[in-house]
Amino acid sequence: MWPTGTALGYKVVVRPGADDLPAFAKDFKVEIVARRDDGSVLASAKKSQSDLEADREVARYAEIIEKQPGWRFDLMVLGSERKPMPEKRDAQEPPEKDRP
8 A cells, every 4th residue: 555644734645546536537647646625736756857758648637637626736857867977087288289
């Protein structure tokens, strides 16, 4: 069983199943559903920007949730795809014969 709990007055379910989701989102694959009386959230987390771009469902989820009163869609990109900087090397002036 995945963890549930409360935070800031929300009832939170991590990795919700179809029974935990609202009727309009029964087929959604999201990581978190958080509910409280004044507004509820469906949240999705992606490992990287590439994972986000590869998920064709995210835009559909956002469009559907936007039309639901009292609901919002939160999206998180957890990692970075930055490549490490190359090893630092000492720069040297070109030989005098190669200078303009």
